Amino acid sequence: MFKKLLCFSITLLVAVSVFSQDYPFNLPSNMEATIHITSSNTEVFNNLLLGTNTHHFSTTKEKDLINKLKPITIRFPHGLWANWYDWRRDVTRLFGEESFQYEQGVNKTIKTKKPDLLANIKIFDTNNIKVGIDGLTSLNATRKLQTGKGFDMMWTFNMSADDKDFNNGSPETIARYNDLISRGFEVKVVELGNENFYPGQRSSIIPNTEDYIARAKSMSAALKAKDPNIKVSVPLLRRDSWANPNWNKDLTEDLTYFDAVTVHTYVGSDPDDSNNSDEAFSTALTARKFLGNSIYDYAHKVAPNKPIWLTEWGVKSGGPNAVSVLGMVDCYIFMSQNQDVFERANWFSVNGQLNSHYVWETYISPSGKERPRIKYPLEKTLFGSAYEIIRLALENTTLIDSNVEVSNLVEGVKAVNARVVTKDGKTSVFVVNLSNQDVPFKVNIDGAAYTETVTHKAITFNKMDEERAMGIDTDPLALISEGSEGITLPKFSINIIELSNATLSTSEIVQEQIINIYPNPTKGVFNIKINNGEKAQYRIYSINGVEVQKGSFISEKQVRFENIQKGIYILQLESDQGISNHKIVVK
Structure with missing residues (x-):
């Protein structure tokens, strides 16, 4: 065009x-x-809805980009590659055989399948291409020094690493958990595989739905034995599937082994494609409805009380154009209106080619081939500009x-x-x-x-x-x-x-009411004193908007933080006179 x-x-x-x-x-x-x-x-507002997917954490240029973005959440690793991640080598490699048989459809027809992008997996393995855990470790350590708290991490765990014995306690999963803890990371939220509802993202080790469920239950139990507060999610379909039409139903027959549901929703179509040009822009402008339907018509029909982790999502009608970002913004507004449903969301992706926040260009490689790369000096696409506005606003x-x-x-x-x-x-x-x-x-x-x-x-x-x-x-x-x-x-x-x-009414609390909060900064214990002696409620939120503690008092209260780390927190006080927010620094 x-x-x-x-x-x-x-x-x-x-x-x-x-x-x-x-x-x-x-x-x-x-x-x-x-x-x-x-x-x-x-x-x-739940800041975790502003999460993003990023990749590459090793070079100075890559680290500078991460530090400039100041990501709310980092998902590691992300995409299909998470299903083939070998944490011991920090590479992508094949687990299991190069082809396997699986049961397709309700009739369980036996089909043969190879892992998706097998040739690429072999290249990454042969060339020992690192995913970047060492660089991410150093970025996280620097962030801790600067803010008192590391990155909020969304970990995606390989479902094939523990082999075919589903009663073995998932030793590789626990070894990876221990490695992450030793590196100074928090391990609080874990996706049990990436899009394993697609046969090509499973393996000969977990070829069928029942195999995935058995491994997921083993990994969940093992992780929760290490830390009962860990939350794990299972991936559910957002649309009908010919390969595994009963995937959602089968995974949710038992609701006890997972805490949340991972859904990946991409809204949009290409106006340059004559097959969908008439609907392309209307799809983007009504993206909130498509996003909602992908949840309410699928995941919430089988797991209505489980929060949604939208760890991959995007809106694109042909490119980073006006309708794409208008639909994008409206989806953020929609999620903010439904925070009881959406617990996390990660835009896909910041520095990849799909829905990128940055402008890409082509260059000629030493071999003479055209290759894509991010353009430097950095320029924002409309996705990047819209995300900047969304963060400023919310x-x-x-x-x-x-x-x-x-x-x-x-x-x-x-x-x-x-x-x-x-x-x-x-x-x-x-x-x-x-x-x-x-x-x-x-x-x-x-x-x-x-x-x-x-x-x-x-x-x-x-x-x-x-x-x-x-x-x-x-x-x-x-x-x-x-x-x-x-x-x-x-x-x-x-x-x-x-x-x-x-x-x-939310700003009326301080007119006739004097609030003292001391000491602040605090080492974990502080006092709240209200001069007029009325009853008040308090809630403490992390900087990411997650509630960590709450209570009530009359006139005065000594608050002792429970198992809380250093950093900045928001204290919200509510009384008959209204609501006020106060920053608390734990040192």
């Missing part, structure tokens, strides 16, 4: 546009939106209940979606406009119209297929308006609207 290149040297910004499709939805003309905020209902915030009144694109997907957040005493509305028109946007707080000053910033697009790359340190947001003249959401836009003078 013909592409037109536009260069803007002032902003160091490159936009690529292709001939667009027509907007795929029929909306009322002169559409308006109103957000109704109920400020008494709040919850802490990370370390308190979510305030709200509802947007606006027309639907389709049933279950509004044309405008939003989350209201507070952070550092500021109240903002994070909004995505999925429509092809500018939308007047009204704000009501506890039934009263907000007419005070706002600062409105956004990234906007003219076309659905617009792509844009920008310098790594370029701010993706531009000022739209400032003042009290009303708010208008530009078409196809991602917005952060700061409400400068919002009066919320």
